Amino acid sequence: MSVWTERVAGRGEDAEPFVCHHWDTTQGLLAVFDGSGGAGASPAWQAPDGTARTGAWVGARAARLATDCWFHDVVREGQEPDGHTLHTYVKYFLEQAPKRQSKISGTMRRQLPTTLAGLHYQVDGDETEVEVRPLWTGDSRAYVLLPDSGLHVLTRDHTRESDALELLRSDPPMTNLVCADREFEIATRRLTLPLPCVLVVATDGFFGYVHTPGEFERLLLRTLEQAHHALDWSDLLRREVQAYTADDASLALLALGHRDFADLRAGFAPRLRQLTDRLTRDRPDALTGPPGDGADPREAAAAVKAWQERTWQEYRPAYERYLPPASEESA
Incomplete structure (x- = not known):
């Protein structure tokens, strides 16, 4: 399933998520694309109805179309689903996309800039494992959600800061980004994961506006528990994401190795209870309601920071179990 929302209706720069499964070869691809509005805010194209579209809007959609065509050829021709071949497709489609030369220049400006986070997967013959290949550029992420150990990040943001909690507190510039006017790389790696699991890709509109990294996992599991079927989920x-995010938000996920939706929900119920206990224990009042009369703002801020540090240090080892080392960064 996938989720796609716009912070401002009709002005969203995330492209719609890509979700495709090829039954005959038991392989598929999930991908999201976050047009980078700050770097690509200049107009690049005008729709037939007169609506102006930014370079970020065009870049995200060109990258999505390129990824669609790439996966089609991976399946049809049996080519290797690696970052090099995907880069070739994305670069070509960006070259063909409409663009305008901006009068504003600078080190942060890009033509048709977008992030890309994909997750190619192939299920083995006896359906006990899945081979996955995260493919990414920028700060959108790929994850795996396991019943016993929770959410694990599979990609490393292309930023100079890699601590997930610090990334919630700051917004560092990206060191590697899909764009039409500069070189970029698409990082990739290969992993084998156990079944059952849930594969997830998301833009930062989902995970970048929570109080601590574990709250993104809790959001996934809490809504799963409440849902009756995939569309409901x-x-x-x-x-939920529209209530807290300050950005466009995109997510795609695939549950593998479960008999049905009820089995999926039941499989993650114990993990949700464990995570809820961990994140609600000693949760500061400043995060649960309005501050009380006479509350000291500095004390409240210190309590929130201490809670964030404690919960992150408990959560971090499992969350980073599959995190690629810094040497695997593409830039």
């Missing part, structure tokens, strides 16, 4: 996620 996606709608609950949409409602």
Whole structure:
């Protein structure tokens, strides 16, 4: 399933998520694309109805179309699903996309800039494992959600800061980004994961506006527990993310190795209870309601920071179990 929301209706720069499964070869691809509005805010194209579209809007959609065509050829021709071949497709489609030379220049400006986070997967013959290949550029992420150990990040943001909690507190510039006017790389790696699992890709509109990294996992599991079927789950996620995010938000996920939706929900119920206990224990009042009369703002801020540090240090080892080392960064 996938979820796609716009912070401002009709002005969203995330492209719609890509979700495709090829039954005959038991392989598929999930991908999200976050047009980088700050770097690509200049107009690049005008729709037939007169609506102006930014370079970020065009870049995200060109990258999505390139990824669609690339996966089609991976399946049809049996080519290797690696970052090098995907880069070739993305670069070509960006070259063909409409663009305008901006009068504003600078080190942060890009033509048709977008992030890309994809997750190619192939299920083995006896359906006990899945081979996955994260493919990414920028700060959108790929994850795996396991019943016993929770959410694990599979990609490393292309920023100079890699601590997930510090990334919630700051917004560092990206060191590697899909764009039409500069070189970029698409990082990739290969992993074998156990079944059952849930594969997830998301833009930072989902995970970048929570109080601590574990709250993104809790959002996924809490809405799963409340849902009756996949469409219901996606709608609950949409409602939740629209209530807290300050950005466009995109997510795609695939549950593998479960008999049905009820089995999926039951499989993650113990993990949700464990995570809820961990994140709600000693949760500061400043995060649960309005501050009380006479509350010291500095004490409240210190309590929130201490809670964030404690929960992150408990959560971090499992979350980073599959985190690629810094040497695997593409830039």
